[in-house]
Amino acid sequence: MIETILSAHVTHKSADLSCLELIGKHDERTLIQRLGNIKGVKECAVLRTCNRIELYAFTEDSVATRQGMEELISKFIPFDPERNLVQFLTQTDSIRHLLRVASGLESMIVGEDQIQSQVKEAFEFAGAEGHIGPVLSLVFRKAISVGKKVRTETRVNKGSVSVGSAAVDLAERLLGDLEGRTILVIGAGEMATLIAKYLVGKRPNTIFVSNRTYDRAVELAWYLGGQAIRLDSLYDYLHRCDIVLVATSSPHVILDKMMVEKALARKGERGKLLIIDVSFPRNVAEEVKVLGGVELHDMDGLRGVAQENIMRRKKEIHEAERIISEELQLLDRKLEEMGASEVIRAMRKKYDSMKERETRKAMNRLNGGSDATEEVVADFANALTSRFLADPTEMLKNASREKREEILKAAKELFRLEEEKNVS
Numbered sequence: 001m002i003e004t005i006l007s008a009h010v011t012h013k014s015a016d017l018s019c020l021e022l023i024g025k026h027d028e029r030t031l032i033q034r035l036g037n038i039k040g041v042k043e044c045a046v047l048r049t050c051n052r053i054e055l056y057a058f059t060e061d062s063v064a065t066r067q068g069m070e071e072l073i074s075k076f077i078p079f080d081p082e083r084n085l086v087q088f089l090t091q092t093d094s095i096r097h098l099l100r101v102a103s104g105l106e107s108m109i110v111g112e113d114q115i116q117s118q119v120k121e122a123f124e125f126a127g128a129e130g131h132i133g134p135v136l137s138l139v140f141r142k143a144i145s146v147g148k149k150v151r152t153e154t155r156v157n158k159g160s161v162s163v164g165s166a167a168v169d170l171a172e173r174l175l176g177d178l179e180g181r182t183i184l185v186i187g188a189g190e191m192a193t194l195i196a197k198y199l200v201g202k203r204p205n206t207i208f209v210s211n212r213t214y215d216r217a218v219e220l221a222w223y224l225g226g227q228a229i230r231l232d233s234l235y236d237y238l239h240r241c242d243i244v245l246v247a248t249s250s251p252h253v254i255l256d257k258m259m260v261e262k263a264l265a266r267k268g269e270r271g272k273l274l275i276i277d278v279s280f281p282r283n284v285a286e287e288v289k290v291l292g293g294v295e296l297h298d299m300d301g302l303r304g305v306a307q308e309n310i311m312r313r314k315k316e317i318h319e320a321e322r323i324i325s326e327e328l329q330l331l332d333r334k335l336e337e338m339g340a341s342e343v344i345r346a347m348r349k350k351y352d353s354m355k356e357r358e359t360r361k362a363m364n365r366l367n368g369g370s371d372a373t374e375e376v377v378a379d380f381a382n383a384l385t386s387r388f389l390a391d392p393t394e395m396l397k398n399a400s401r402e403k404r405e406e407i408l409k410a411a412k413e414l415f416r417l418e419e420e421k422n423v424s
């Protein structure tokens with residue numbers, strides 16, 4: 001059976017957020033265990049971010065594994081091959097895709113840096129769960145190093161773009177300007193911090209920061225020159241805000257329809273509220289959309305900003321793709337050579353132990369001082385040659401007696417004896 005890498009991808013390019021949420025709400029451990037149990041799978045990993053769910057498998061039975069992957073995915077989303085919701089890739093295409101992902105080229109916000117650590121975390125998690133072997137280890141390590149290389153050698157990530165910066169860009173685009181506005185940031189983790197960094201310099205009137213752990217809200221508010229508020233006091237502040245930016249890892253809704261409705265009522269007739277929720281799963285109830293005076297956007301709403309970002313980075317993307325192609329060729333070669341690695345390792349071990357034994361003998365004679373150095377070195381070299389060639393010589397004689405021409409031919413090729421003859 002031919003061993004191959006097979007991967008399945010549900011990403012922001014083919015699926016909307018609600019579809020990604022259907023798979024995303026299942027924890028990684030369950031996903032990776034189920035993937036690992038599919039027939040043929042020898043190694044596997046799951047990459048799960050707000051923009052993608054990707055299953056990678058190194059399999060000895062690609063037909064059974066593909067079928068198993070389809071069954072696994074169809075447990076979470078309606079699997080319809082006609083809709084192209086799920087993309088399947090094999091071997092080089094699959095690896096190229098992972099290299100592109102780690103380099104930020106497949107991200108909704110092309111060039112964002114966060115995906116790099118997400119790929120690393122996915123690899124480490126799969127390793128800790130016992131699903132990584134030599135093949136995926138090589139592939140993921142390469143993806144992580146290519147991600148770094150692309151970022152240092154090109155300007156694909158210039159301007160520290162992120163989902164956070166895109167959310168702020170979207171707010172600016174919708175409201176014209178953030179100057180004088182009152183902004184509430186919900187969350188104080190990595191994404192909320194990226195939002196905060198991008199807000200600096202936009203000269204809003206007030207920034208409130210709210211977080212489950214109040215101390216972290218205080219820290220981020222201090223950085224922004226804003227005010228921390230407790231998560232259970234949102235009601236007291238929501239009506240004062242023009243913009244709410246939400247980025248938490250809560251699996252539950254944080255802003256529901258009733259809360260927003262009350263805030264709008266307190267704002268008065270002409271009150272307006274822009275809410276941008278970049279959480280995955282979403283933290284703002286979808287039915288908030290029906291309220292007059294509210295504009296609610298989620299990750300899907302960032303697509304417009306994302307598209308412009310791609311246009312601005314065309315040259316850098318091209319350069320990154322060149323690096324990826326080069327690195328892919330090197331990796332392909334290493335993977336092809338992997339079949340020989342076990343034999344090479346065993347061969348090295350065998351010959352190293354012969355070398356050590358002969359070296360010890362030669363050193364003992366030299367330390368004894370009675371034998372001439374030239375004589376010891378000559379004996380050492382002769383002993384090594386004899387020992388190294390003993391087994392192949394015996395094998396070749398046997399092969400000749402048994403008329404096994406193919407072994408004689410393989411030996412000539414292996415020891416490059418035809419070339420030697422031509423040279424002399």
Ligand SMILES: NC(=O)c1ccc[n+]([C@@H]2O[C@H](COP(=O)([O-])OP(=O)(O)OC[C@H]3O[C@@H](n4cnc5c(N)ncnc54)[C@H](OP(=O)(O)O)[C@@H]3O)[C@@H](O)[C@H]2O)c1
Binds near residue numbers: 212214
């Ligand atoms: N990182 C990215 O590149 C990226 C990109 C796009 C979208 N997102 C989305 O942004 C959100 C935050 O991601 P992150 O990278 O900032 O994660 P993070 O660094 O782990 O921070 C998680 C944040 O969520 C809060 N939180 C966790 N569980 C909560 C709960 N049950 N109730 C209320 N708050 C809770 C945490 O509060 P405590 O301080 O109390 O723990 C913290 O503020 C996620 O939904 C993620 O999918 C992230």
